Amino acid sequence: MKSIIHQLDKAFENRIRLGLMSILSVNDWVEFNELKTLLEVTDGNLASHISALDKKGFIETRKRFVGKKPNTTFRITDDGREAFSNHINALEMLLKGAI
Amino acid sequence: MEENQATLDTLKDIKSLMERSSRFISLSGLSGVFSGTLALIGAYLAHWKTNQGPWIQRAQDTDFGTGEIVSIDWSVVWFLSIDALLVFILSMFVGYYFSRQKALRKGQPLWGTYSKQFLINLSLPLVTGGIFCMILFYHGLIGLIAPASLVFYGLALLNGGKFSFEEISYLGMSEIALGLAGLVFKGQGLLFWAIGFGVLHIVYGILMYIRHDR
Numbered sequence: 497m498k499s500i501i502h503q504l505d506k507a508f509e510n511r512i513r514l515g516l517m518s519i520l521s522v523n524d525w526v527e528f529n530e531l532k533t534l535l536e537v538t539d540g541n542l543a544s545h546i547s548a549l550d551k552k553g554f555i556e557t558r559k560r561f562v563g564k565k566p567n568t569t570f571r572i573t574d575d576g577r578e579a580f581s582n583h584i585n586a587l588e589m590l591l592k593g594a595i
Numbered sequence: 596m597e598e599n600q601a602t603l604d605t606l607k608d609i610k611s612l613m614e615r616s617s618r619f620i621s622l623s624g625l626s627g628v629f630s631g632t633l634a635l636i637g638a639y640l641a642h643w644k645t646n647q648g649p650w651i652q653r654a655q656d657t658d659f660g661t662g663e664i665v666s667i668d669w670s671v672v673w674f675l676s677i678d679a680l681l682v683f684i685l686s687m688f689v690g691y692y693f694s695r696q697k698a699l700r701k702g703q704p705l706w707g708t709y710s711k712q713f714l715i716n717l718s719l720p721l722v723t724g725g726i727f728c729m730i731l732f733y734h735g736l737i738g739l740i741a742p743a744s745l746v747f748y749g750l751a752l753l754n755g756g757k758f759s760f761e762e763i764s765y766l767g768m769s770e771i772a773l774g775l776a777g778l779v780f781k782g783q784g785l786l787f788w789a790i791g792f793g794v795l796h797i798v799y800g801i802l803m804y805i806r807h808d809r
Contacts, residue, residue, distance in 0.1 A: 511605070511608070514605060514608070514609060515608065515609070515612050518608075518609040518612040518613050518616075519612055519613070519616040521613065522613045522616065522617040522618075522620070523616060523617060523618050523620060524618060524620050524760060524761075524807065525761070526616070530616075534612065534615065534616050535612075584606070584609065587602055587605065587606055588606070590599075590602055591599060591602055591603060591606070
């Protein structure tokens with residue numbers, strides 16, 4: 497039991513971070529505003545969770561201009577995908593162990 | 596016990612977010628390459644059939660293929676229609692097949708909310724374009740059909756593109772530009788059609804395969 501809990505990644509303990517990883521895991525580049533709408537969070541809140549995951553190397557950021565508007569998009573990295581899938585597996589094991 | 600419920604809720608949250616947000620990223624670049632090849636074969640067959648001799652006679656001769664029709668060889672019309680229809684149906688089949696393969700290989704869902712949005716947004720301009728082209732034929736404006744189909748196909752891709760890879764939108768813009776150019780240059784409809792549906796599909800298909808499929 498202890499080993500499973502050990503596998504749960506601290507980086508994903510927050511609901512919004514898990515949500516972020518869920519969305520990015522099934523998409524290519526996703527825009528900031530789209531993430532905001534899907535997760536129903538404020539700009540500041542989302543930005544802080546994004547930078548935390550970025551620091552861990554789980555997601556990558558791309559900033560560029562579309563016409564004159566700045567456009568920031570995010571994508572999951574291979575490390576992030578692996579960490580996220582391990583985390584989900586651990587969650588599932590936890591549930592199975594409990595039933 | 597409460598903790599289990601929380602874990603279960605978390606997993607449900609994750610599943611629902613994935614379903615609600617998933618773009619149609621299973622679209623495979625290989626389907627572009629194969630449907631492009633099919634289009635080139637179809638265009639070659641059309642070129643071969645229409646060059647076997649005069650099949651349409653007009654009151655005045657215009658390069659554009661828009662003059663009033665005096666007589667028309669219906670066997671050629673049927674050949675071209677069946678040719679185009681076969682290219683369309685086989686391309687659909689190829690697109691479905693390779694996208695399904697990719698989804699299975701990558702463990703991605705083939706069918707999400709955004710996949711549906713992609714297809715709905717794609718079909719509306721496409722069906723409009725199809726009817727538009729039939730009306731062009733009805734009025735005898737045969738030379739305008741190929742470039743018009745490029746323009747409508749481009750609009751369809753541009754419309755659906757926001758629910759899939761960004762390359763789809765760029766492909767859409769290229770098709771529109773090519774279609775408009777085809778409307779300007781007289782009598783080159785089939786050539787522009789072959790470039791748009793053949794060459795561009797192959798080029799973008801390879802690009803998408805390199806970027807997203809491997």
